[in-house]
Amino acid sequence: MKKGILSLIVVLQLSITGFTVNAQTNSWVRINLLGYKPGSSKVAVWCSKAQTPVTDFSIADAVTGKTVYTAKVEKTFGGYGPFTLTARLNFSNFTKPGRYIIKAGAATSSAFTIGAGVYKGSADFCLRYLRQQRSGFNPFLKDSCHTHDGYTLYGPMPDSTRIDASGGWHDASDYLQYVTTSANATWHLLAAYRDFPKVFGDGHQANGLPGSNNRADVLDEARWGLNWLLKMHPRSNWMFNQIADDRDHQGMRIPKEDSFYGRGYERPVYFCTSTPQGFGKYKNRSTGLASTAGKFASAFALGYQLFKDPLLQDRALSAWALGVDKPGVCQTAPGRSPYFYEEDNWADDMELAGASIAAMNGSKKHLTAAYAYSKEETITPWLGKDTARHYQWYPFINLGHYELAKQLQGQQRKELISYYKQGIERVWQKARQNAFYRGVPFIWCSNNLTTSFAMQCYWYRKLTGDVSYSELEQACFDWLFGCNPWGTAMVYGLPASGDTPVDPHSAFTHLKQYPIDGGLVDGPVYGAIYKSLIGITLNEPDEYADFQSDLVVYHDDYGDYSTNEPTMDGTASLVYLLAAKEADQSKMYNGPSAIHKAEGDTFTAFIYVHGGITRGDARQKQLAIVFTGDEYNGDIHNIGRTLQINKVKASFFLTGRFYRNKENKQPIYTLKKQGHYLGPHSDQHLLYCDWSRRDSLLVTKEQFVQDLDSNYAAMQQYGISRKNARFFLPPFEWYNDSIAAWTRQQGLQLVNFTPGTYSNADYTTPDMKNYRSSIAIMDSIRAFEKRNKTGLNGFILLFHVGVHPSRTDRFARQLPALIAWLHSEKYILTTIDKLIK
Structure with a gap:
């Protein structure tokens, strides 16, 4: 496959230029394969399956092999997906244009470019996929398809009435067509030209064939979308929502005249009724017209601004009126399966429509109405969440806030900007906990969410001049182009010299080996989602097998329709983002990691796993011994005496039940008097998330907060407050990362033991399969220390203050020997608050 060939080329290039390429069996460096602008945030991610963190990295000229830049690793994180350690390699202040390679430890990155023109032509490149998705006349095939669309369903006219609805784009690798996605795609294409006209070229005619027509290709494509939308809103009181249904899914085929809908070559065209619809036993949950009407209106209004076509202006106003008259969602209709676009929001669509109409004709009435709608959905609900249903919140960000903020001043403008910031901050609280800065949930079309969220960050930066989130913005963009666990770009053929999809879920590639240049694939999904889907079978060995995990998977295999299917609307959104990146001349980077600077963070060498600190500074020969307690307390007296005799301070994390237990009162007071750290371990020792599906929460945020508050209330009797x-x-x-984020929102920092030594196995009993004796645990700690370069530096060694009575071999008896050995190895034993400053 192409990936193997590209890897061989890179290896040969490195050999020719004098590099020695180490066999990367356990560590990798991920970068943006498309490249970086000199003034942008520039971060690579080091990933490893080993336990030794990387401390520094270097950049070498890809041609000469000469080292041109060296730096220390600013922040090390813990595991993510298949990796046990990760780190961000920030080289933002290296701005010299050229072709480079990063080396960190034994890992070497692919070659990448720094230059002002790295994104030049990329937006136009993605238009190739949109042209290939055209229904009616298809310029790629130089043939026509679906010219008989269609016959009506659910309308005021008799069912099976013939109307002309040919045209538009196929939605994805199937050939269904939706106003929901097509109107959104059309708006993004129009906005891309409006905002960045100099980015686009004119290499194609209006019909998509090669040639010039003195109009930018992106406008030709947007006009193609508008023409179809006009057919779907042919009268002021008629709106249709989709063509075809999932009867389409009868096998892969090149688009043609489909004959399996019962009316010759005609396909059904679903009328918007504001009530539930569905061809078979499954129905959607439609409640109104506003979600579809708002999308129609905003596309038509922006189209009028660029084309000055009076019909577009007229249809923008009529669609708006229908949305006002029937608020609610107009969802797509399922067929034989229960899957459909489960859009649950509509106020954002009407806000965008009102703002677009106000920009079209200067109407204060529509501007006022748009502002009122903005209050109904201030923050797009998925932002900061772990999951959402398929297209539940669509478009994936609130486009109306940006369009409205440009037209308003004063407090109203500040409010709209604050909505964007609050949404970004919600994602940031999750993203900051891992090296890839991933805060976007891995649901279907995660790449589309990532693209849209990067746009929200971009718009916030443009509206305010605030670069606080520029590193997060760039991280989302980098993810799409290779800075991800798999090291692959998510756009077919972009960049040409990089690892990109070659076997997507597409009939074009699978049946005819036609390239689908520019198509953005759906993107990674949670492992739990992938395992639950029906009909997925990988047809070739998984070239990314080493990088799959229970957390998230991605396959470049046409059999995986969940991660590797390109979508028309996601690609259209990417056209806007790529145009913004190409046109952007502003300096996104403003000193060392502006995003941390804005949050008040300082860089540390701590290791984070799912947002919890699991290791202190590995450069310092110190560690913390911590004990947890809940039900059992049998060793607390012996532990306290051992620590006092050896003049060692430790940390104790105890549940509310433990603090309230009268038997524990005196030893807890003694521990506090001796200067040990006392902290919370929850009140009722709840299990927060599923053992086999870590992303699956078993508690609500309210339950978490209430339980933690109760823990602190129990600590108050000992004079222990949140402050100390x-x-x-x-x-x-x-x-999981949600628990860590909720912890931080309470003004606290989650910590956990450092894995590798099995010290925490001191609770196991002989009847357990994972039982470890105290001697085995001691041997494991010593063995780990010897085989690792940084030993136990920064370690959090965790034990228990009590264990089940059936465990007679208690590790507390080994504690004196452990302390003596650690002292002989020159380790400083400290408390958690001093280990993690």
Whole structure:
């Protein structure tokens, strides 16, 4: 396959230029394969399956092999997906144009470019996919398809009435067509030209064939979309929502005249009724017209501004009126399966429509109405969440806030900007916990969400001049082009010299080996989602097998329709983002990691896993011994005496139940008097997330906060407050990024044990399969220290203050020997608050 060939070329190039390429069996460097602008944020991600963190990295000229830049690793994170350690390699202040390679430890990156023109032509490149998706006359095939569309369903006219609805774009690798996605795509194409006209070329005619027509290709494509939308809103009181249904899914085929809908070559055209619809037993949950009407109106209004076609102006106003008259969602209709676009929001569509009409004709009435709609959905609901239903919140960001903020002043403008910032901050609280800065959920079309969220960050930056989130913005963009666990770009054929999809879920590639240049594939999904889907079978060995995980998977295999299917609307959004990146001349980088600077963070060498700190500074020969307690307390007296005799300070994380237990009162007071750290471990020792599906929460945020508050209330009797106990160790030592984010929102920092030594196995009993004796645990700690370059530096060694009575071999008896050995190895034993400053 192409990927193997590209890898061979890179290896040969490196050999020719004098590089020695180490066999990268356990560490990798991921970069943006498309490249970086000199003034942008520039970060690569180092990933490893080993336990030794990387401390520095270098950049070498890809031609001469000469080292041109060296730097320390600013922040090390813990595991992510298949990796045990990760780190961000920030080289933003290296701005010299050229072709380079990054080396960190034994890992070497692919070659990449720094230059002002790295994104030049990329937006136009993605238009190739839109032209290939055309229904009616298809310029790629130089043939026509679906010219008999269609016959009506659900309308005021008799069912099976013939109307002309040919044209538009196929939605994805199937040939369904939706106003929902097509109007959104059309708006993005129009906005891309309006905002960045100099980016686009004129290499094609209006029909998509090669040639010039003195109009930018992006406008030709947008006009193609508008023409179809006009057919779908042919009268002021008629709106249609989709063509065809999932009877389409009868096998892969090159688009043609489909004959399996019962009316010759005609396909059904679904009328917008504001009530539930569905061809078979499955129905959608439609409640109104506004979600579709708003999309119609905004596309027509922006289209009028660029084309000055009176019919577009007229249809913008009629669609608006229908949306005002029937608020609610107009969802797509399912057929034989229960899958459909489950859009649950509509106020954002009407806000964008009102703002677009106001920009079209200066109407204060529509501007006022748009502002009122903005209050109904201030923050797009998926932002900061772990999951959402398929297209539940669509478009994936609130486009109306940007269009409205440009027209308003004063407090109203500030409010709209604050909505964007609040949404970004919600994602940032999750993203900041991992090296890839991923805060976007891995649901179907995660790449589309990523593209849209990067746009929201971009618009916020443009509206305010604030670069605080520029590194997050760039990280989303970098993810799409190779800075991800798999090291692959997510756009077919872009960049030409990089690893990109070659076997997508597409009839064009699978049946005819036609390239689908510029198509953005759906993107990675949670492992749990992938495992639950029906009908997915990989047809070739998985070239990314080493990088799949329970957290998230991605396959470049046409059999995986969940991660590797290109979409028309996602690609249209990417056209806007790529145009913005090409045109942007502003300096996104403003000193060392502006995003941390804005948040008040300082760089540390701490290791983070799912947002929890699991290791202190590996450069310092110190560690923390911590104990947790809940139900059992049998060793607390012996532990306290051992620590006092050896003049060692430790940390104790205890549940509310433990603090309230009368038997524990005196030893807790003694520990506090001796200067040990006392912190929370939850009140009732709840299990926060599923053992096998870590992303699956078992508690709500309200339950989490209430339980934690109760833990602190129990600590108050000992004079311990949040102020002097800001570190939290979760029950069962098991959590996910949501728990870590909720912890931070409470003003606390989640910590957990450092994996590798099996110290925490001191709770196991002989009847358990994972039982480890105290001697085995001691041997494991010593063995780990010897085989790792940084030993136990920064380690959080976790034990328990009590264990089940059936475990008679208690590790507390080994504690004196452990402390003596650690002292002999020159380790400083400290408390958690001093280890993590």
